Amino acid sequence: GENVEQHPSTLSVQEGDSAVIKCTYSDSASNYFPWYKQELGKGPQLIIDIRSNVGEKKDQRIAVTLNKTAKHFSLHITETQPEDSAVYFCAANTGNQFYFGTGTSLTVIP
Amino acid sequence: EAQVTQNPRYLITVTGKKLTVTCSQNMNHEYMSWYRQDPGLGLRQIYYSMNVEVTDKGDVPEGYKVSRKEKRNFPLILESPSPNQTSLYFCASRGAGPTGELFFGEGSRLTVL
Numbered sequence: 001g002e003n004v005e006q007h008p009s010t011l012s013v014q015e016g017d018s019a020v021i022k023c024t025y026s027d028s029a030s031n032y033f034p035w036y037k038q039e040l041g042k043g044p045q046l047i048i049d050i051r052s053n054v055g056e057k058k059d060q061r062i063a064v065t066l067n068k069t070a071k072h073f074s075l076h077i078t079e080t081q082p083e084d085s086a087v088y089f090c091a092a093n094t095g096n097q098f099y100f101g102t103g104t105s106l107t108v109i110p
Numbered sequence: 111e112a113q114v115t116q117n118p119r120y121l122i123t124v125t126g127k128k129l130t131v132t133c134s135q136n137m138n139h140e141y142m143s144w145y146r147q148d149p150g151l152g153l154r155q156i157y158y159s160m161n162v163e164v165t166d167k168g169d170v171p172e173g174y175k176v177s178r179k180e181k182r183n184f185p186l187i188l189e190s191p192s193p194n195q196t197s198l199y200f201c202a203s204r205g206a207g208p209t210g211e212l213f214f215g216e217g218s219r220l221t222v223l
Contacts, residue, residue: 001169006152034211043114043200043214044153089152096141096160097168098212100153 002027004092006101013080014109021104023090024072032093033066033073037086038103044089048075080108112137116201116215123191124223131186131218133201139213141204142184143168144176146197147217153200159184191222 003026013019025033031052036044050057050064050073057064061080066073077084085108090101114135123129135142143158145168155168159178173195175187184203188195201215 004152009150036212036214041216043202043216044212045214046211049211091153096158096166097155098143098153099155099169100145102150102152 002099004099004101010105012107019077021075025092030092030094036089039086114215116218122221133184135203139203144186145200196222
């Protein structure tokens with residue numbers, strides 16, 4: 001099956017700096033790569049996604065890049081704010097199953 | 111409001127006492143799934159359902175059962191819970207198409223003593 005690895009597991013940045021979280025996947029059949037944000041005590045919420053026929057996607061301060069050849073994708077958050085503090089999960093979708101990374105706990109220091 | 115509702119949100123039980131965690135969605139989604147979240151392991155899929163009466167195993171199905179008798183409901187059943195099933199459980203549903211967004215419930219924290 002698919003194996004998704006996510007790094008780093010924890011990340012601290014100063015407010016206003018950028019944050020980058022990286023994921024790799026193993027199954028070349030995966031074709032959809034969402035990113036989820038999980039705030040304390042809540043369920044994960046989709047923040048951005050990318051499909052395998054696209055290399056980059058941006059939504060305001062958030063961007064995702066995908067390198068299909070290398071089988072890795074990354075989340076970029078610019079101009080970080082304290083409300084960006086949360087756990088972030090990457091995922092790869094193969095058919096009917098979603099495979100998640102182990103999560104990155106992001107802390108934005110005011 | 112579009113939502114996925116899980117109950118109970120918190121439960122402490124003892125080994126061997128059957129329990130059911132309910133999940134309901136109001137978005138008319140065909141696809142529903144269950145995940146467990148454990149520290150350092152992320153979210154792992156337990157079971158999923160493509161439609162009514164259609165269910166399939168995910169990565170960690172041992173010790174769990176599911177049923178899908180109605181489109182909106184997808185309960186998770188632990189017939190004989192054990193301490194290694196202590197975890198945070200999430201139900202999710204997905205819209206149409208093979209790459210639709212997953213909508214998650216708020217989670218159910220289960221402790222098995």
